Amino acid sequence: MTIHIGAAPGDIAETVLMPGDPMRAKWAAERFxxxxxxxxxxxxxxxFTGNWRGDPVTIHGSGMGMASLSIYxxxxxxxYGAKTLIRIGSTGAMQPHVALRDVILAMTASSVGTPSSTxxxxxxYAPCADWGLLRSAVAAAEARGVPHHVGGIYSxxxxxxxxxxxxxxxxxxxxxxxxxxxAEMYTLAARHGARALSVLTVSDHLQTGExxxxxxxxxxxxxxxxxxxxxxxx
Ligand SMILES: O=P(O)(O)O[C@H]1O[C@H](CO)[C@@H](O)[C@H]1O
Ligand SMILES: O=c1cc[nH]c(=O)[nH]1
Numbered sequence: 001m002t003i004h005i006g007a008a009p010g011d012i013a014e015t016v017l018m019p020g021d022p023m024r025a026k027w028a029a030e031r032f033x034x035x036x037x038x039x040x041x042x043x044x045x046x047x048f049t050g051n052w053r054g055d056p057v058t059i060h061g062s063g064m065g066m067a068s069l070s071i072y073x074x075x076x077x078x079x080y081g082a083k084t085l086i087r088i089g090s091t092g093a094m095q096p097h098v099a100l101r102d103v104i105l106a107m108t109a110s111s112v113g114t115p116s117s118t119x120x121x122x123x124x125y126a127p128c129a130d131w132g133l134l135r136s137a138v139a140a141a142e143a144r145g146v147p148h149h150v151g152g153i154y155s156x157x158x159x160x161x162x163x164x165x166x167x168x169x170x171x172x173x174x175x176x177x178x179x180x181x182x183a184e185m186y187t188l189a190a191r192h193g194a195r196a197l198s199v200l201t202v203s204d205h206l207q208t209g210e211x212x213x214x215x216x217x218x219x220x221x222x223x224x225x226x227x228x229x230x231x232x233x234x
Contacts, residue, residue, distance in 0.1 A: 005076070016076055091104055093207070097149075136232075
């Protein structure tokens with residue numbers, strides 16, 4: 001047990017899928033894993049471990065934002081020996097050619113700062129995805145015929161943003177979409193010698209104002225979960 005995860009040693013698999021939403025963790029575990037059992041509920045942050053095609057997998061919420069993800073990712077990597085973290089999250093599109101429900105595979109994640117920024121001092125560290133996971137996720141998306149985009153995303157500290165000028169510069173420089181966790185997850189995975197990838201589904205569009213309902217964000221993004229699982233064990 002750790003401060004924020006009540007699982008016994010051995011209850012967490014080496015492969016962990018991390019949605020922000022703990023209810024998405026419950027839905028994904030019940031839908032995609034064999035014999036899922038709840039391994040964490042501390043502070044309502046649900047985690048489940050089961051099997052996918054015979055391999056053990058944990059699906060554990062990260063909460064919203066890099067500060068929250070950092071707590072769970074640190075404990076999963078340092079205390080439970082997780083080796084692969086794959087975020088399965090929602091994201092807001094920042095390019096006109098990206099549509100609702102498209103999948104985004106995040107090669108890298110820009111940020112204004114992460115919880116790790118202070119250790120880098122003057123360095124603008126560039127967090128990046130594990131190449132093997134990214135390559136396998138692209139192959140899985142192609143095989144399933146899922147519309148997808150590979151490129152840079154933005155990990156924001158805020159959902160309600162007050163910097164339209166910054167968004168404009170990011171759109172101009174090809175950033176595909178915004179979410180709130182990936183830059184820190186990639187940084188922590190690199191620090192601990194683990195693999196990481198974010199597989200995201202577009203839930204809303206910053207330019208058109210389109211948005212999917214909360215029920216879809218919780219239990220409507222099955223392609224992203226299957227792409228993540230196939231990439232983890234390719
Ligand atoms: O749907 P999740 O995985 O929570 O991801 C996105 O949704 C939340 C904001 O609504 C943030 O956590 C953001 O990164
Ligand atoms: O962080 C997020 C996630 C989804 N949509 C957004 O606009 N921002």
